[in-house]
Amino acid sequence: MQIPKEAKKVFSGYIFNIWHWQQEMFDGSFETFEMIERRAVVDIIATVGNKIITLEQEQPARKKYPALPGGMIDKGELPINSAKRELREETGYNCKNIELLDEDTGKGKQYFHQSIFLAKDCIKEGMQHLDKGEKITVKLVSYDEFLQLCRDPQFAAPYKLIFKMYECLLDRNKKEDFRKKIFG
Amino acid sequence: MQIPKEAKKVFSGYIFNIWHWQQEMFDGSFETFEMIERRAVVDIIATVGNKIITLEQEQPARKKYPALPGGMIDKGELPINSAKRELREETGYNCKNIELLDEDTGKGKQYFHQSIFLAKDCIKEGMQHLDKGEKITVKLVSYDEFLQLCRDPQFAAPYKLIFKMYECLLDRNKKEDFRKKIFG
Numbered sequence: 001m002q003i004p005k006e007a008k009k010v011f012s013g014y015i016f017n018i019w020h021w022q023q024e025m026f027d028g029s030f031e032t033f034e035m036i037e038r039r040a041v042v043d044i045i046a047t048v049g050n051k052i053i054t055l056e057q058e059q060p061a062r063k064k065y066p067a068l069p070g071g072m073i074d075k076g077e078l079p080i081n082s083a084k085r086e087l088r089e090e091t092g093y094n095c096k097n098i099e100l101l102d103e104d105t106g107k108g109k110q111y112f113h114q115s116i117f118l119a120k121d122c123i124k125e126g127m128q129h130l131d132k133g134e135k136i137t138v139k140l141v142s143y144d145e146f147l148q149l150c151r152d153p154q155f156a157a158p159y160k161l162i163f164k165m166y167e168c169l170l171d172r173n174k175k176e177d178f179r180k181k182i183f184g
Numbered sequence: 185m186q187i188p189k190e191a192k193k194v195f196s197g198y199i200f201n202i203w204h205w206q207q208e209m210f211d212g213s214f215e216t217f218e219m220i221e222r223r224a225v226v227d228i229i230a231t232v233g234n235k236i237i238t239l240e241q242e243q244p245a246r247k248k249y250p251a252l253p254g255g256m257i258d259k260g261e262l263p264i265n266s267a268k269r270e271l272r273e274e275t276g277y278n279c280k281n282i283e284l285l286d287e288d289t290g291k292g293k294q295y296f297h298q299s300i301f302l303a304k305d306c307i308k309e310g311m312q313h314l315d316k317g318e319k320i321t322v323k324l325v326s327y328d329e330f331l332q333l334c335r336d337p338q339f340a341a342p343y344k345l346i347f348k349m350y351e352c353l354l355d356r357n358k359k360e361d362f363r364k365k366i367f368g
Contacts (some may be wrong), residue, residue, distance in 0.1 A: 001246070004245060010197070010315075011195040011197075011202060012206075013194070013195075013218050014218045015293060016200075016202060016218060016220050016293075018195060018197055018200055018202070019275075021198075023244050023245055024244060024317075025244055025316040025317050026244065026316055026317065027316040029232050029316060031316075031317065032198065033244075033245065034197050034198045034200060036200050036220060047205070059207060060207050060210065060217075061188065061207055061217065062185070062292070066289050079202060087311070106192075107338075107340075108246070108340060109193070109199060109200075116288075124361065132209040132210055132211040132213060132215075133207075133209050133215065134210075135210060151195065151346065151347075153291075153344070154291075156291075156292060157345055159343065163335075163337065163350075166348075166350045166354075169354055170335075170353055170354060176270055
């Protein structure tokens with residue numbers, strides 16, 4: 001979903017903005033419509049040999065949950081640089097190659113730009129550099145273990161990726177294609 | 185996710201509210217945390233014989249999408265009454281029996297209360313009564329067709345239900361249990 005051009009921002013938060021506009025209804029009358037915009041994030045599928053980097057993440061006021069490396073894009077930062085930075089900070093790994101794999105913009109009344117990057121052949125270059133709001137354990141898992149993560153209701157990842165993972169579990173060809181995309 | 189008791193509402197919208205609170209970080213310092221609250225909704229799995237009622241829905245500023253009967257809970261309305269009302273308005277059907285099947289409250293930084301009701305043995309009692317922001321075509325589908333809906337990225341339903349439907353596609357026993365729950 002896109003925010004209409006004529007919409008006005010009625011609230012600016014740290015992570016969420018709220019937009020209003022006058023929407024023409026099916027009978028020609030107008031009503032105020034509302035959408036939220038969530039600060040853009042990146043997620044990274046990062047490979048080390050035939051493994052994928054996953055995180056067990058803890059944040060204040062939230063139970064432990066599995067995730068991929070990633071986070072919010074800083075003001076003025078390019079998504080690809082955000083992906084490299086988050087990967088380095090959260091895992092200690094750098095990557096040789098990084099490319100945009102997929103994007104999503106949310107659904108219905110929520111505009112939420114999510115970029116999914118593929119970082120191949122990562123190499124451990126140092127320690128994690130975590131925020132004071134992060135506790136992260138890095139786990140390297142096989143492709144099959146990675147796909148099973150979509151079945152954990154706590155898995156924090158873009159829904160578009162979660163559905164792609166479910167589709168790979170349902171369809172052998174999709175699974176093989178995605179494996180080739182990630183490791184090929 | 186729940187909104188912490190000490191949180192303060194900093195914005196009240198039509199559908200979304202925004203809440204802030206001071207959150208203690210892992211190093212003992214405090215930061216302002218933000219969550220959104222989305223107006224509660226109901227969704228209804230409604231049966232007619234061995235079929236399930238689905239909708240093809242159109243709203244202003246949004247492409248056509250598949251959905252279940254349902255909608256936002258009115259102020260002061262009980263979720264179960266909201267479910268009966270939405271079913272009647274959107275489809276023209278009334279139900280003999282209705283029960284709460286499942287609930288969800290969202291994920292991460294979003295509090296979104298969603299109630300999923302099961303309405304058995306529905307009977308067509310009249311015409312639809314649609315809002316000026318709705319165009320709805322009612323479609324009765326088989327259980328197998330219903331389960332396949334989760335694979336459509338535009339399907340508007342609680343994520344908890346979408347994941348349950350995917351699990352039924354992956355696991356024969358879960359599929360049979362859910363069929364018994366809905367039609368038994």
